[in-house]
Amino acid sequence: MEDSTTALNKALKHNKRLKQLLKKHQHFHNMQDALIQLSEQASTVSELTLLYPAIHQILEAYLPSKNFYVVLLDEKNQQLELNYFIDEKDPIFVPLTDDDHFSHGLTGYVFKTGKTQLYNKKSMLNDHQLGKFKIKGSPCEHWLGIPIYKDEKIVGVMVTQSYYAEQSYTDTQVELVEIISLYLSTAIERVKQRESLEQEVKTRTSELTKANKALKIEIEQRKKALKQQQILFKISELATQSKNLDDFYFKIHKIIKSITYADNLYICLYDKNKNKLTFPYAVDSLEGNYADRYFAKGYTEYVISKSCTQLLNRRTASNLIKQGLIKRSEKNIKATSWVGAPLISEQGVIGIIACQSYDNTYTFKTHDADLITFVSQQIANVLQKHLTTAQLKQSHEQLEQRVTKKTQELQRSNHFLQLQIEERKKIEQQLYHDAHHDPLTGLANRSLFMSQLEQALNQHLRHPQPGFAVLFIDLDNFKEINDTFGHQVGDLFLIHIADSLNLCIREHDLLARLGGDEFVILLTHIYQKHEAQEVAERIIDSLSCPFNANDSIITSGASIGITCSHQNYQHTDEIMKDADTAMYQAKKTGRGRYEFYHAHNKEAKSQELAYLDLFHINDIYFKANAIIDNTNENHVACIIDRFWLHPTLGKIRFDQIEKYINKDYDYHQIEISLLPKINDFIQCKHAILINSSIKLITDNYFVNLITELKKLKISHQLCLLFNEIELRHINKDTRNNILKLKKQGIKIGLDDYAHTRCDLSILTQYQFDFILLSPLMCKKIIQDEGHQLQLQGILAVANLTQASVIAKGPSILNYQKSLKKYGISLYSSQYEYIHDKVKNINNIYTHTS
Incomplete structure (x- = not known):
C-alpha cells in the first residue's frame, strides 16, 4: 500500500512538472507567434494607422486588452503624444483634455521610471495618494504600462487596462507584452520609412505626370510651329526658284x-x-x-x-x-x-x-x-x-561663283581641320588609356582603380544601397612559376589569368592589376555579402584549372581577401588595407581560398592562438531544417547542420573549423565520431540528410565510417550529402566506395548542384537519392528562360534515376510558388524541423552533442 502511495505521489509530481513544462512551452510558443505576427505586420502594412490596430489585435489573442493605447515622445516639443487609443468607457477626446496630459498620469510615471508598471485598483489608489502620479480618465480594475525603447532610450509607453476585477494580468502575459514592446519601436520605424518612401513615390509620380503633360503640350506646339516653319520655307524656296x-x-x-x-x-x-x-x-x-x-x-x-x-x-x-x-x-x-x-x-x-x-x-x-x-x-x-531680271541674273551668277569658290575653300579647310581633330583625339585617347591601364594585360591600373573606388565610396556614403565590395587577389606560387619557366611564360600566364578573371565578373564590375601577381576587383551594385562570395568561388574554381604554355603545364591558384562597404569607411586606403589583410589571412589559412575581412583579424590574432586548444567535441551543436513538400505542406525529410561556437569568432560552420582547431586534431575522424550523436539529437520517420566531406569515403577513413554507420539506429534513413565540386575530382577508388555505401543501404545526395554550371553527366554517374539545387541556380530559374530549360533536363534525369530534386533558398511563399510552377515541389525551408511527437522546441532546434 505504501509503495502504491509513493508511486502515486511521484506520478502526481511528474504530472505537475509536465504541466509546468507544457505551460512554459505554450508561453514560449505565444511569444514566438506574437513576434512573427508583429514582424509580418511591420513588413506589410503601409502606414502607422494600420500598424497599431494590428498590434492591438495580436495582444487581444493572448491577454485582456480591449482597452489599449500607445503614447510616443514628440522629439520637437518633448511631450508625450497619443498615437493610438481605444477604450470601452472613455471616448477618444478624454486623454486630450489638457496640454501635456500624460506627463503627470500613470503613463508619464512609466515613462519617467522606464520600468513596467502593473497596478490593480487598490495599489493604484495608494500610489496616487503618495503623490507618485495623478489618476486620469475612468478608474479601471487592472492597469499595465510597458515602456518602449529605441537604442536603449525610452521613446514611449504601451498601455492596456481592464475594467473587470476578474480580468487581471499574469506574469507570463506581462512578459509577452514586454517582449512585443522591445520590437515595437523597430516595427514603427520600418513602417515610417515605408510611409516616407510611398509618399516620395507619389510625389515623384505626380511631378512626372505634370512634366509629361507639359512636355506633350510643348511637343504639340513644336510640331505645329515646325510644320508652319516648313511651309514658310517652301514659300521662301518657291519665291527664289x-x-x-x-x-x-x-x-x-x-x-x-x-x-x-x-x-x-x-x-x-x-x-x-x-x-x-x-x-x-x-x-x-x-x-x-x-x-x-x-x-x-x-x-x-x-x-x-x-x-x-x-x-x-x-x-x-x-x-x-x-x-x-x-x-x-x-x-x-x-x-x-x-x-x-x-x-x-x-x-x-x-x-x-x-x-x-x-x-x-x-x-x-x-x-x-x-x-x-x-x-x-x-x-x-x-x-x-x-x-530687274537681267541685273539680278548677272548678280546671281557672280554671287554663285563667289559662293562656290568660297565653299570649296571652306570644305578643304574643314576636311583638313577634321583630320587634325580626329588624329588629336586618337592621341589623347591613347595617352589616357596608357596612363590608366596595365601595358601587359590591358586591365585598369592602380590609378584608374583607385579613382573608380573613390567614386563608389562617395556614392555609398550618400546612398548606402546598393553597396560594393573589393576583392584583393594574390596568385599562389607565382614566383616559382617565374623562376621555373621564365618571365616570358610568366607574362603569358598573367594574361591568361586576366582573361579568366574577366569571365568571372559582370560587365559593370572593374578588374585591375596592381602590379606583379596582385589583382583587385571592384564589385558594384551588390546587396548581399553572398554575391561577393559567389564571385570569389567562381574565381577560385576557374584559376584552379591548369594552364598550358609552350607545352608546359602550370598549376596555380589564388588567395582572395574580401571587404564589403559600410558606413565606417571614409577613405579608400582603409578599404584596400582591409582587403589586403583579409587576403593574407586567406594565404595563412591554406591558400586557394577566400576570407572576408573582420575587425578581429587584426586585433585578435594573438587571442586566436590561445583558443586553438579549447576545442572539444561536446562544443559541436546540431540544428535541423525541414524539407517540405509544397503540394501538401508535409515534412518529407530534414537537413542537419553542425556548427561550433568559437570563443571569439562566434558561430562557425563545421566544414570551416579545420583551420581554427589545433593541428593535432583529426578533423575527419571528429566528423565520423559525431555520427552516433544524431541518434541523441533527433528521431523521426523521415529521411535525414547531413553534409559530409568527400575524404570520409577515402580508404583512410572509409572502414571507420562504415563501422559507425552500422551502429546508427537511423542508418536506413541517413543520407550523406557530397559537394558537386568535390565529386568532380575524386579518383576511381573513392567512386567505388560511394557505390559501396549504396549497397550498405546508406542514401547519398548531391549538395549545392549547378552553382557554377549545370553538368547533367554527374547525375548519371551515381544513383543519387536527393539532389539539392544551389540557391543561385534557384534564383536564376525564376529569372532566366535558359535556366528553366536546364531545369527540365535535371528533372528528366532525376525522374529516370528516381532522385528527389530539392530547392534551397529563403522562406518566402511567392518564391516557393514560383519554383513549384517550374516543377520543383520539394523545398528546404529556413524553419527548423519539428517532429510531431516531440513538444520540447529547445531540444529539437538546438542540441549539444
Whole structure:
C-alpha cells in the first residue's frame, strides 16, 4: 500500500512538472507567434494607422486588452503624444483634455521610471495618494504600462487596462507584452520609412505626370510651329526658284490653303504712274474675274495707302466707311472677314495680297495676318526680281561663283581641320588609356582603380544601397612559376589569368592589376555579402584549372581577401588595407581560398592562438531544417547542420573549423565520431540528410565510417550529402566506395548542384537519392528562360534515376510558388524541423552533442 502511495505521489509530481513544462512551452510558443505576427505586420502594412490596430489585435489573442493605447515622445516639443487609443468607457477626446496630459498620469510615471508598471485598483489608489502620479480618465480594475525603447532610450509607453476585477494580468502575459514592446519601436520605424518612401513615390509620380503633360503640350506646339516653319520655307524656296509668275501665284495659293482658310484670294498690282490696279491672280466663290480699275477708296486702296497689313470685319469696315476712309455702301459689304498685306519693294508699295470669307465661314486672326504678311514679302521679292531680271541674273551668277569658290575653300579647310581633330583625339585617347591601364594585360591600373573606388565610396556614403565590395587577389606560387619557366611564360600566364578573371565578373564590375601577381576587383551594385562570395568561388574554381604554355603545364591558384562597404569607411586606403589583410589571412589559412575581412583579424590574432586548444567535441551543436513538400505542406525529410561556437569568432560552420582547431586534431575522424550523436539529437520517420566531406569515403577513413554507420539506429534513413565540386575530382577508388555505401543501404545526395554550371553527366554517374539545387541556380530559374530549360533536363534525369530534386533558398511563399510552377515541389525551408511527437522546441532546434 505504501509503495502504491509513493508511486502515486511521484506520478502526481511528474504530472505537475509536465504541466509546468507544457505551460512554459505554450508561453514560449505565444511569444514566438506574437513576434512573427508583429514582424509580418511591420513588413506589410503601409502606414502607422494600420500598424497599431494590428498590434492591438495580436495582444487581444493572448491577454485582456480591449482597452489599449500607445503614447510616443514628440522629439520637437518633448511631450508625450497619443498615437493610438481605444477604450470601452472613455471616448477618444478624454486623454486630450489638457496640454501635456500624460506627463503627470500613470503613463508619464512609466515613462519617467522606464520600468513596467502593473497596478490593480487598490495599489493604484495608494500610489496616487503618495503623490507618485495623478489618476486620469475612468478608474479601471487592472492597469499595465510597458515602456518602449529605441537604442536603449525610452521613446514611449504601451498601455492596456481592464475594467473587470476578474480580468487581471499574469506574469507570463506581462512578459509577452514586454517582449512585443522591445520590437515595437523597430516595427514603427520600418513602417515610417515605408510611409516616407510611398509618399516620395507619389510625389515623384505626380511631378512626372505634370512634366509629361507639359512636355506633350510643348511637343504639340513644336510640331505645329515646325510644320508652319516648313511651309514658310517652301514659300521662301518657291519665291527664289520661280520663273513663271502665273505658276508662282498658283503654288503660293495652294500652300496658303494648306495652312489657313484661303478659298477666296486675290493678288493686286498697283501702277503708281498710271494710278491703276490690276489683278493678275484671283480666285473667288462670289465674284468672277476681277476687272482692272483706277485707284479709288476700297479695301485694297486702304491697305496701299497705309502700307501695312489690315485685318477687317463688318464692324471695323462700317467704322472706316463712317470715317470716310473707305467709300462703299454698307449693304455692299459682302465679306464678313478680310485680311490684306501690302507688297513692298524698293520702289515702295507695288500691290497687295488679300483673303476674304463670306457668311461667317471663317474669321481671320492675328496669326493669319502674320502669314499673309510673310507671303506678301515673298511675292514682292519675286516681282522685284522680275522687274530687274537681267541685273539680278548677272548678280546671281557672280554671287554663285563667289559662293562656290568660297565653299570649296571652306570644305578643304574643314576636311583638313577634321583630320587634325580626329588624329588629336586618337592621341589623347591613347595617352589616357596608357596612363590608366596595365601595358601587359590591358586591365585598369592602380590609378584608374583607385579613382573608380573613390567614386563608389562617395556614392555609398550618400546612398548606402546598393553597396560594393573589393576583392584583393594574390596568385599562389607565382614566383616559382617565374623562376621555373621564365618571365616570358610568366607574362603569358598573367594574361591568361586576366582573361579568366574577366569571365568571372559582370560587365559593370572593374578588374585591375596592381602590379606583379596582385589583382583587385571592384564589385558594384551588390546587396548581399553572398554575391561577393559567389564571385570569389567562381574565381577560385576557374584559376584552379591548369594552364598550358609552350607545352608546359602550370598549376596555380589564388588567395582572395574580401571587404564589403559600410558606413565606417571614409577613405579608400582603409578599404584596400582591409582587403589586403583579409587576403593574407586567406594565404595563412591554406591558400586557394577566400576570407572576408573582420575587425578581429587584426586585433585578435594573438587571442586566436590561445583558443586553438579549447576545442572539444561536446562544443559541436546540431540544428535541423525541414524539407517540405509544397503540394501538401508535409515534412518529407530534414537537413542537419553542425556548427561550433568559437570563443571569439562566434558561430562557425563545421566544414570551416579545420583551420581554427589545433593541428593535432583529426578533423575527419571528429566528423565520423559525431555520427552516433544524431541518434541523441533527433528521431523521426523521415529521411535525414547531413553534409559530409568527400575524404570520409577515402580508404583512410572509409572502414571507420562504415563501422559507425552500422551502429546508427537511423542508418536506413541517413543520407550523406557530397559537394558537386568535390565529386568532380575524386579518383576511381573513392567512386567505388560511394557505390559501396549504396549497397550498405546508406542514401547519398548531391549538395549545392549547378552553382557554377549545370553538368547533367554527374547525375548519371551515381544513383543519387536527393539532389539539392544551389540557391543561385534557384534564383536564376525564376529569372532566366535558359535556366528553366536546364531545369527540365535535371528533372528528366532525376525522374529516370528516381532522385528527389530539392530547392534551397529563403522562406518566402511567392518564391516557393514560383519554383513549384517550374516543377520543383520539394523545398528546404529556413524553419527548423519539428517532429510531431516531440513538444520540447529547445531540444529539437538546438542540441549539444
